[in-house]
Amino acid sequence: MDAQMAAPVTMRSTSSMMKTLNRLSCYGKHGVENYLMGKCTSNSQEMVIIKDTNVQVGHRFKHFDWFHDRLLEKFGAVIPIPGLPEKQITGRFEFEFIEQRCSRLQTWIARLSQHPVIAQSEVFQHFLHFTDEKVWKAGKRKAEKDEVIGGFIFNVMLTPPTELSVQTIESSQDEFGCFVRRMDEGIRNITSTIHDFDKSCTGGVARELQRFGKHLVEHAEAFSCSGYLGEVNALVMAMQHTGKTFKDIGFLFSEHPKKDWNSFMELLLEYKGLLACFPHILQNHKAATEKLKECDKCVTANKMTLLEKETVNKRVDIMAYAGG
């Protein structure tokens, strides 16, 4: 699958993560709160067959931005939708930067295409099979009118009928929360260590090996000016060769990360993007169990019928099953 950026794009100053925070609120029209209380029903029967067409689609960055917004709205309550590759802080040549961002956007879309629900969604297929402007605009309007977004996504989900206890749900929330925190911590540690190691190799070690090589070559020249009548040429040549070899080794050290760590670092960056989504998803799940406890109290206080409460209970179960 290939998604190409057509031209340099204008960068946004707000981060996708901040957007995630705002979009995934439990409350508001499409919030989990309204879903749990049955404030919206949907008769949508979405079903899209995934097709790998190998079509090359040329998208501008603003298309990605729009697409990310739709995915976040529609699936963000249950599926981790990683943020778009961000503007880099450290200054790079424009070309190198654009190339890197293109590659990260391709990784981003490839990751999403692996998710069965996302890959089969209409909006994903629309984005992937962009052909002409007219078709694009029609699909865009349709996607923007979609009502099955936010917490309401759970309305279109079919889950096993077995009821789950609040204890079971909460214990798996805790377990998963702990896993996410440890994964996040681990990836942060590994990333920072590789960053330091990379700096040591491309900075110190590479520079020092090249400096050592340079000094050896210079030192060889000292011998050639010694006025010594013996066989000096072989020594000078050997030292020059050794010096050159050390310079080459230094150069290999400076080039090494490009061929080794960089792809690993890109993978960690992807993981980081995915992990950043879970706290908000977990927050929704926790809000759901809290709501259920609240409903229990309402039933005791005769403010809610048992049947009403059981409907909420079923909706919470659907969320729990959806959360895996």
Next chain:
Amino acid sequence: MDAQMAAPVTMRSTSSMMKTLNRLSCYGKHGVENYLMGKCTSNSQEMVIIKDTNVQVGHRFKHFDWFHDRLLEKFGAVIPIPGLPEKQITGRFEFEFIEQRCSRLQTWIARLSQHPVIAQSEVFQHFLHFTDEKVWKAGKRKAEKDEVIGGFIFNVMLTPPTELSVQTIESSQDEFGCFVRRMDEGIRNITSTIHDFDKSCTGGVARELQRFGKHLVEHAEAFSCSGYLGEVNALVMAMQHTGKTFKDIGFLFSEHPKKDWNSFMELLLEYKGLLACFPHILQNHKAATEKLKECDKCVTANKMTLLEKETVNKRVDIMAYAGG
């Protein structure tokens, strides 16, 4: 050849180099000035056959100190006598430090034994074949009474009869001076680069590789607490193994200099010691050519006979030949 230190020794606070500076003055009783002006004649016919006896001699550091003083007095005007291995600035464990100093003293004496004039000298043989205290003291007294020291060493030298021009002497002084400066500069550059490289490897790189390994092992634990029902054990074990291997590689990096650079650094230290002697030797040689020019003026001013001047000239030639 083996020279062993019998016990921990008291360190001197003054450096050997300072001593060299004071000892190698052109002036004073045994200075080059007095030699050139024929203020001392000697009928000594020193001749010592070098014998490799493989005798192990146990010397205290003060014996080395005394021996170094004798060599400097006797040969310092013409042969580079490197300073004794110094007290280290950076704190080390006493044992490690003593072991290193012992090894450096052995290198020091091995280097001197390679010089034909020094190796054949009475004082060297005396030092090398130390047996009992009585013999030692007799030889010590004899060496201390030696009159063929300082500039007077040139009195016992036989050189080719061909006269040398002041221009020839001065040009080879300049050439050698340039070589010494460039060697010194080169060795300083190489030493400082290796020092930095060593720090990068044993510090940064070793630490970061070990940290990376540690984080991988920790990250493996995150997976084992994930609650994921699939095959996690193989992944955890692979990550633990990889982490351990990175720790091991980090350890190898920290141990590396001991097995590689250290012996090279010791050799550079030896070179440094030898090179430090040349400026003073060159100074003596330059003083000699200056004296010769002064004598030329004296002859013109009728303050010196041509015969007297030619005697000085011969002595300067001997020095030039001795300087190689």
